[in-house]
Amino acid sequence: MDGVAESQRTLYPYVTGSSVVAIKYKDGILMAADMGGSYGSTLRYKSVERIKPVGKHSLLGASGEISDFQEILRYLDELILYDNMWDDGNSLGPKEVHNYLTRVMYNRRNKFNPLWNALVLGGVKNGQKYLGMVNMIGINFEDNHVATGLGNHLARPILRDEWHENLTFEEGVKLLEKCMRVLLYRDRSAVNKIQISKITDEGVTVFPPFSLKTYWEFSAFKNPTVGAEGSW
Amino acid sequence: MFRNQYDTDVTTWSPAGRLFQVEYAMEAVKQGSAAIGLRSKTHVVLACVNKANSELSSHQKKIFKVDNHIGVAIAGLTADGRVLSRYMRSECINYNYTYESPLPVGRLVVQLADKAQVCTQRSWKRPYGVGLLVAGLDESGAHLYYNCPSGNYFEYQAFAIGSRSQAAKTYLERRFDNFMGSSREDLIKDALIATRESLQGEKLSSSVCTIAVVGVGEPFHILDQETVQQLINTFEIVREEEPPAEEPQPAPEQDAPTDQASGSGAAAGDQGGSPMEI
Numbered sequence: 001m002d003g004v005a006e007s008q009r010t011l012y013p014y015v016t017g018s019s020v021v022a023i024k025y026k027d028g029i030l031m032a033a034d035m036g037g038s039y040g041s042t043l044r045y046k047s048v049e050r051i052k053p054v055g056k057h058s059l060l061g062a063s064g065e066i067s068d069f070q071e072i073l074r075y076l077d078e079l080i081l082y083d084n085m086w087d088d089g090n091s092l093g094p095k096e097v098h099n100y101l102t103r104v105m106y107n108r109r110n111k112f113n114p115l116w117n118a119l120v121l122g123g124v125k126n127g128q129k130y131l132g133m134v135n136m137i138g139i140n141f142e143d144n145h146v147a148t149g150l151g152n153h154l155a156r157p158i159l160r161d162e163w164h165e166n167l168t169f170e171e172g173v174k175l176l177e178k179c180m181r182v183l184l185y186r187d188r189s190a191v192n193k194i195q196i197s198k199i200t201d202e203g204v205t206v207f208p209p210f211s212l213k214t215y216w217e218f219s220a221f222k223n224p225t226v227g228a229e230g231s232w
Numbered sequence: 233m234f235r236n237q238y239d240t241d242v243t244t245w246s247p248a249g250r251l252f253q254v255e256y257a258m259e260a261v262k263q264g265s266a267a268i269g270l271r272s273k274t275h276v277v278l279a280c281v282n283k284a285n286s287e288l289s290s291h292q293k294k295i296f297k298v299d300n301h302i303g304v305a306i307a308g309l310t311a312d313g314r315v316l317s318r319y320m321r322s323e324c325i326n327y328n329y330t331y332e333s334p335l336p337v338g339r340l341v342v343q344l345a346d347k348a349q350v351c352t353q354r355s356w357k358r359p360y361g362v363g364l365l366v367a368g369l370d371e372s373g374a375h376l377y378y379n380c381p382s383g384n385y386f387e388y389q390a391f392a393i394g395s396r397s398q399a400a401k402t403y404l405e406r407r408f409d410n411f412m413g414s415s416r417e418d419l420i421k422d423a424l425i426a427t428r429e430s431l432q433g434e435k436l437s438s439s440v441c442t443i444a445v446v447g448v449g450e451p452f453h454i455l456d457q458e459t460v461q462q463l464i465n466t467f468e469i470v471r472e473e474e475p476p477a478e479e480p481q482p483a484p485e486q487d488a489p490t491d492q493a494s495g496s497g498a499a500a501g502d503q504g505g506s507p508m509e510i
Binding site for chain 1: 329330331332333336338339342370371372
């Protein structure tokens with residue numbers, strides 16, 4: 001438990017982002033996250049960009065402590081800078097960046113001073129799509145669809161049913177919107193301002209934020225306790 | 233080259249702007265037994281002449297696997313070569329651990345060259361006395377590089393270093409235009425013939441040469457003796473029309489003007505060489 005002074009270790013997060021959801025589709029990766037930064041139970045910041053491009057080939061989405069996400073972006077900035085300085089036609093792809101992040105996260109965890117994030121790293125290089133996740137304790141894996149936080153419980157079951165190889169862009173966006181809508185209804189730290197990003201071999205596009213249409217007139221919403229009589 | 237008052241330290245320039253110690257290190261490369269490399273679009277082949285000190289001893293190992301996609305052949309002070317191979321292996325494995333991806337050859341070669349340069353600018357060090365032919369594969373295809381004790385490196389289509397390498401180079405110069413499109417077998421055949429050239433009349437057999445290959449879908453590996461002998465037998469059936477070229481005085485690899493090579497052991501180099509040099 002050394003490396004930094006006891007008072008400098010991260011013990012709990014302060015300003016946090018909620019889930020990130022990402023899928024592979026026909027041309028690359030689609031990633032969605034809302035733009036909220038919560039301060040405990042207060043939805044304090046409503047224009048936080050939680051998805052950022054990294055180098056030419058990758059997209060990084062983060063949930064958890066926003067300041068740690070900003071620190072990670074600085075590490076990656078330096079990494080990409082040195083990669084570019086070789087000036088030799090080689091470049092770090094999404095797989096390499098994901099593994100680098102895994103090393104960083106796991107190392108910090110071992111020093112009991114974690115970066116309090118769950119990260120989604122997606123990208124395309126030479127036609128090969130890559131989508132991976134790594135979290136604050138260093139657990140990492142790659143898959144066709146990933147999510148962080150509550151998204152693991154609410155979004156992934158939807159994706160397991162409805163994801164398939166070669167989704168078109170429109171189908172992919174619809175699928176992500178479906179996941180984000182469920183999160184909006186059920187995750188108390190979600191805000192209704194969504195950003196979707198895509199990355200293909202051609203490059204990165206970050207779409208402008210939009211709001212999801214919601215419907216609150218479901219009878220289950222209006223009478224949430226019906227059927228609860230008789231229980232304690 | 234003659235001795236002069238500027239050649240004691242590597243950190244002393246001569247009035248003509250030369251670092252003699254570095255040039256002497258490159259002489260050591262020329263004294264080692266030959267190493268040859270050639271590449272096509274998808275494969276790189278390394279070959280070297282293996283001379284044992286005596287019939288009783290085993291051959292010096294001159295080809296090293298650095299990673300699945302990189303291998304190196306050395307000429308000169310093999311001890312220095314071993315140390316540099318260990319460094320290269322270390323770099324490759326560290327990169328792989330962090331990025332789960334093979335280290336691009338081009339970057340390894342630059343790191344190696346920078347390491348060699350350090351030894352040309354410290355008064356308490358000496359240059360590495362070994363030339364390395366680095367063969368490797370990366371995203372942009374197959375590559376062959378030559379790393380020099382001076383810290384320079386060059387990319388080649390085909391190259392040969394060490395004693396009697398000029399004969400091999402002459403052969404390669406005649407044929408290199410075709411290498412890019414060559415098949416794996418043709419490339420190995422050309423490597424064997426180039427090796428035969430630098431043997432100067434001695435019979436080519438698998439006991440005097442070693443061949444290694446790396447290619448797309450084929451990790452770096454050294455061919456075993458039987459395979460090499462079979463290949464030699466297959467190829468020697470088809471006799472080459474051109475007779476082995478007469479060996480001219482070995483041309484220096486660097487820009488430095490040649491002094492008259494006053495019998496500096498070039499001809500009988502490997503036979504009576506010091507134990508350090510093979």
